[in-house]
Each structure stands twice: as structure tokens, then as C-alpha cells.
Amino acid sequence: MRQDNIFLVGPMGAGKTAVGRHLGKRLGLHFIDSDQEIQDRTGVDIPYIFEKEGEEGFRAREQAVIEEMSGRTRVVLATGGGAVTVAANRQSLAGRGFVVYLFASVEQQTERTRHSRNRPLLLDCDPGEKLQALFEIRDPLYREIADLVVDTNGRRVHDVVEQIVGALSRNPEQVPDGHD
Secondary structure (H helix, E strand, O other), X not given: OHHHEEEEEOOOOOOHXXXXXXXXXXXXXXXEEHHHHHHHHHOOOHHHHHHHXXXXXXXXXXXXXXXXXXXXXXEEEEOOOOHHHOHHHHHHHHHHOEEEEEEOOHHHHHHHHOOOOOOHHHOXXXXXXXXXXXXXXXXXXXXXXXXXXXXXXXXXXXXXXXXXXXXHHHOHHHOOOOOO
């Protein structure tokens, strides 16, 4: 099953959803965004879940979705930035697919998320300071499970996707069946 799935991890603003959508099309795999899946299942947005259930409640929902979605085959799964903070998520992702860490500097994250209203961890704080604090905690966790690290700073989605596809082609045992 490991070669049939690609899981994207990384901070908010790294481009996981955009890259995932294009990568899925490029490789003929089904694209799933874990945050969107949670919203579809609950009928509310992520900030509302954080407001009503706190981060702990959201992480429990996220863990259930990642457990289920990572158990499928032939998927590209974009995870939320904090998914790696839960050990069970790291285990599921590392054991069931090819994990790509989409790296983005704190400066790039700040720029890419500055107009977003859908980032509950960035509300009521200095976004740059918060993103730096999250980076220090999460970067080692992303790297712990990553099979590939791709720097997305200042890069187009197409170029990031082609770098991932190129890395997969150099590791044929990792290439999903739909690869051309």
C-alpha cells in the first residue's frame, strides 16, 4: 500500500492543497484535503470547530479522518499543518504512503496566510511570532516522517509537482500505478 499513496505534510501556507490537487491529476490519483473532509463531515468551518471544541477537539476529528483516508489506496492526501503533532497521525502517514514535506520559510508562510480568515491559530496574535513558534515545534516532526523534502519558497505549483514526480521516478518502487 505504501507506494499507492502520497501524503503531503507541512506548515500552513506551504501549498499542500494546491500541490496536492495538481499532483493527483498528474499521477491519476484521487486528491483529498483532510481539512476539507472535516468541514464536509461536520458542515462547519475549521475556525468554528476550534471555537466550539478547541484545538484538542479538532485534532481528534483530524486523527479520525487521517486514519481513514491514509488507509485508502491511490490517493494524494494533503494534511493540516498540525496533523504531525499527533503521534498516531505520524505513524499512519509514515507507514501507509510516500510522505512529502512541503517546506516553506516562516516569512513565506506569513506572506501566504496574511489575508486568510480560516487560520484559527493565527487569530488574536502576531502571526509571524506564532508561525515561528509552530515552525520550531513542527519542523522536526515533518522531517521525522518525510521521504522527500521540497522547498516551496517562491516556487510555482507546477514546478513543485514536477520535482515530486521526478523524485518518484528516481525511486520506481515508490511510483503509484497511475504514473505515466
